[in-house]
């Protein structure tokens with residue numbers, strides 16, 4: 026790949042010493058994108074990684090998506106899941122394709138549209154808001170409140186029910202998220218050539234991580250005793266049934282019991298950490314943009330009023346809230362280069378030849394913050410996604426907005442996440458006005474700051490607000 030441009034680096038280590046933290050990695054990737062353009066390569070102790078942005082993102086993820094649908098190995102994480110990865114980090118092999126089909130089926134039946142699950146979700150959100158109301162307008166950090174509510178949404182997705190109030194699952198999910206954030210501060214997580222040198226990926230942290238994961242898995246396994254194939258309760262039952270009945274797809278693969286356990290964990294973790302961080306950032310944005318908050322509340326009042334809970338059917342009737350969710354995901358770009366991809370055969374991108382097994386990262390945050398695609402990208406402006414009459418602009422105008430990735434390895438939970446984001450934010454602003462705290466005024470979040478970019482997914486540093494019932 027000598028013809029692909031990129032920073033020269035030093036002998037042996039290549040660019041490794043320039044990216045010793047996740048913040049430095051992100052900072053450098055954006056700097057190199059500006060300098061070298063839509064495709065460049067970096068070198069980490071001899072391992073070359075190609076970084077892609079701009080119009081080549083579509084070529085990589087969609088037009089030639091199948092060529093780029095592999096995943097590089099991440100040995101540190103593999104060792105946690107029985108030396109096999111099961112979904113997000115798995116190569117694009119027949120089993121992965123089967124697993125994705127099963128999960129899609131389960132999400133469609135038991136997550137995205139089913140009234141019962143939606144009703145439970147809305148009830149859980151309402152319980153979270155009741156707790157916030159009890160604070161009586163005092164300063165508080167919404168982190169835990171949002172985390173518990175999102176965990177309950179995910180519990181409902183997996184088992185068909187929320188856990189009782191105060192159940193250890195809720196704080197375990199926070200422990201897991203904290204550990205995941207700590208581990209992700211070390212870029213060697215994404216760079217196999219460095220993983221053996223890593224201090225953070227040390228045995229202690231990985232053991233803690235494994236402990237929390239096993240706790241979740243034991244909790245779900247307890248549902249096996251009451252499994253009834255005539256009464257599917259949630260996604261665990263759907264996947265467990267496929268295992269018990271040795272279901273296969275046209276490629277003839279079957280899933281193992283290990284797959285059932287660990288893929289559920291991957292889904293659960295992926296769903297909590299990303300959705301929580303987007304809602305936490307949304308709340309921050311509402312407090313620092315009070316005029317926008319008022320405009321959204323006016324649309325909520327018109328369409329939903331105050332007498333009933335929001336439903337997914339309301340989503341398209343509140344375009345300003347939809348635009349604000351799009352803008353939040355663009356502005357915070359908290360999954361900045363999706364998950365690492367790998368070529369599955371000799372292929373090419375933008376006219377450059379790429380051999381089989383090349384690691385490729387789609388730098389979607391680079392697109393989201395590029396003035397070529399989004400005018401004045403570091404200003405938070407949901408109106409950019411609205412037409413003059415206030416309706417949402419057509420999806421075709423948002424092609425460069427890909428917070429969930431695209432193509433054959435896109436986020437499997439996108440529809441689920443978007444509906445939950447809507448239900449949560451609509452319920453929150455229907456009931457409360459979110460205000461600056463009495464102490465320590467919030468400034469607008471800087472999505473380029475070290476505090477924000479030090480973990481992946483990126484998360485707003487902790488903050489306090491007040492929530493005043495309307």
Ligand code: HEM
Nearest residue numbers: 113295296299300303360363364428429430436437438442
């Ligand atoms: C705001 C919320 C979310 C965002 C921004 C997000 C973003 C992403 C991104 C960027 C990817 C990688 C795409 C790629 O590699 O090209 C991904 C993959 C994935 N997401 Fe999400 N996600 C969100 C919510 C969820 C939810 C709620 C679930 C589960 C219900 C979920 C499950 C997954 C899984 C399992 C993968 C791996 C798919 C694969 O490798 O084939 N995500 N997500």
